[in-house]
Amino acid sequence: EDKVVQSPLSLVVHEGDTVTLNCSYEVTNFRSLLWYKQEKKAPTFLFMLTSSGIEKKSGRLSSILDKKELFSILNITATQTGDSAIYLCAVGFGSGGSNYKLTFGKGTLLTVNP
Amino acid sequence: SAVISQKPSRDICQRGTSLTIQCQVDSQVTMMFWYRQQPGQSLTLIATANQGSEATYESGFVIDKFPISRPNLTFSTLTVSNMSPEDSSIYLCSGMGTYGYTFGSGTRLTVV
Numbered sequence A: 001e002d003k004v005v006q007s008p009l010s011l012v013v014h015e016g017d018t019v020t021l022n023c024s025y026e027v028t029n030f031r032s033l034l035w036y037k038q039e040k041k042a043p044t045f046l047f048m049l050t051s052s053g054i055e056k057k058s059g060r061l062s063s064i065l066d067k068k069e070l071f072s073i074l075n076i077t078a079t080q081t082g083d084s085a086i087y088l089c090a091v092g093f094g095s096g097g098s099n100y101k102l103t104f105g106k107g108t109l110l111t112v113n114p
Numbered sequence B: 001s002a003v004i005s006q007k008p009s010r011d012i013c014q015r016g017t018s019l020t021i022q023c024q025v026d027s028q029v030t031m032m033f034w035y036r037q038q039p040g041q042s043l044t045l046i047a048t049a050n051q052g053s054e055a056t057y058e059s060g061f062v063i064d065k066f067p068i069s070r071p072n073l074t075f076s077t078l079t080v081s082n083m084s085p086e087d088s089s090i091y092l093c094s095g096m097g098t099y100g101y102t103f104g105s106g107t108r109l110t111v112v
Helices: none
Strands: A003-007 A011-015 A019-026 A032-039 A043-049 A056-058 A061-066 A069-075 A085-091 A102-106 A108-113 B004-007 B010-014 B017-024 B031-037 B043-049 B068-074 B075-080 B091-098 B100-103 B108-111
Touching: A003 A056, A003 A085, A003 A102, A003 B108, A011 A019, A019 A032, A019 A085, A019 A108, A032 A069, A032 B100, A043 A056, A043 A069, A069 A085, A102 B043, B004 B091, B017 B091, B031 B075, B043 B075, B075 B091, B075 B100
Parallel strands: A011 A108, B010 B108
Antiparallel strands: A003 A019, A019 A069, A032 A043, A032 A085, A056 A061, A061 A069, A085 A102, A085 A108, B004 B017, B017 B075, B031 B043, B031 B091, B068 B075, B091 B100, B091 B108
């Protein structure tokens, strides 16, 4: 059965701390790994990773994928209270050309205290 | 990336009734999906909305309970039928294009 496991499930830090969120996966016909930030209802896209070892960066956030060890990490440096959210990892899988489905992990609830 | 408008944003419904949720994408997407997120849980895929044909449902979800339409490449609806309190969830549509996956703004459904 395909699965995506995120850790930790929840994390409380102080402003300015650096955090690392983990995502491991086991799927058939891996296509991509995506990170989302969910504050209210709609997940907001952060990164899509398809190649191993290439870091993607956006401001204080960065992410990297290891396709050999089947995991990805999301780093957030100099955290701010506005980073408080659920961070979701999703893995795209399927063999049908350029179209595929996502399966989601349970998410990491990050709380950043002032 | 595409922008997906989803409505209603929230609703409170009586058990036994049905609610139809709409999603409109501002550009063509190759695939559209419908997800459910129950309280405290992650997103679960309900079905893939196929243009002009019946949706493809995931295990545990059936057409009679969650009928889906997708008459063209930019619009889809999900109906939650004969609702019970267990259907109280956030429902999300998603579109996949060359940019990756984008989500609609979500519908928070409460069944009383």
